[in-house]
Amino acid sequence: MTPAEINQNWKKLQARIAHDFGMDEPDMKVMLFLIGVQELGKGPRKFSKRQKEELMHIANCRLFSEMGFYELEGLDQDGWPHWRLVKPIPNYTLLEQELIMKSLIVNYFQENA
Numbered sequence: 588m589t590p591a592e593i594n595q596n597w598k599k600l601q602a603r604i605a606h607d608f609g610m611d612e613p614d615m616k617v618m619l620f621l622i623g624v625q626e627l628g629k630g631p632r633k634f635s636k637r638q639k640e641e642l643m644h645i646a647n648c649r650l651f652s653e654m655g656f657y658e659l660e661g662l663d664q665d666g667w668p669h670w671r672l673v674k675p676i677p678n679y680t681l682l683e684q685e686l687i688m689k690s691l692i693v694n695y696f697q698e699n700a
Contacts, residue, residue: 590686597689600696615685618692622646625699626668641667650691651676 588596601612604621613621623642624631626649634642648657648670657670679687 588690593686593690593693596693600693604696615688615692616643619643619646622649622692622695627666629666645670650688650695653691653694654687 600618604610604618605612610617620639620642623644623646626645627642645668648659648668651657652659652670656672656674656676658673660669660671662668
C-alpha cells in the first residue's frame with residue numbers, strides 16, 4: 588500500500604472506532620490500548636497506569652509478530668501474554684514507524700473485527 592492509502596485506511600478506522608465507542612477520534616495510543624485489551628482477552632475493566640502501559644506493549648508485540656519480530660512465549664499465572672523478540676527491529680525513520688504501525692493496526696482491526 589502507498590502512504591496515501593495507509594493514511595486513508597487509518598482515517599476510516601479512526602472514524603469507525605470513534606463511532607463504535609462514542610469517543611473522539613482515537614490516536615495511536617488508544618488503538619494500541621484497545622488491541623492490548625483484546626489480546627489480553629479479559630474484557631473491559633479498570634486498569635492501572637502500569638497495566639495500561641503493559642497492554643500497549645502487548646499490542647506492539649502482537650502487531651510486530653505479523654512481521655516476524657516477536658513470538659508468543661505463553662501466558663503467565665495471571666493470564667497475561669508474554670512475547671519474545673526473535674529478531675531485531677530495524678531502525679526505521681519516524682515516518683516509516685508511523686506508517687508501519689498504522690498499516691499493522693488497520694490490518695489487525697480488519698482481521699479481528
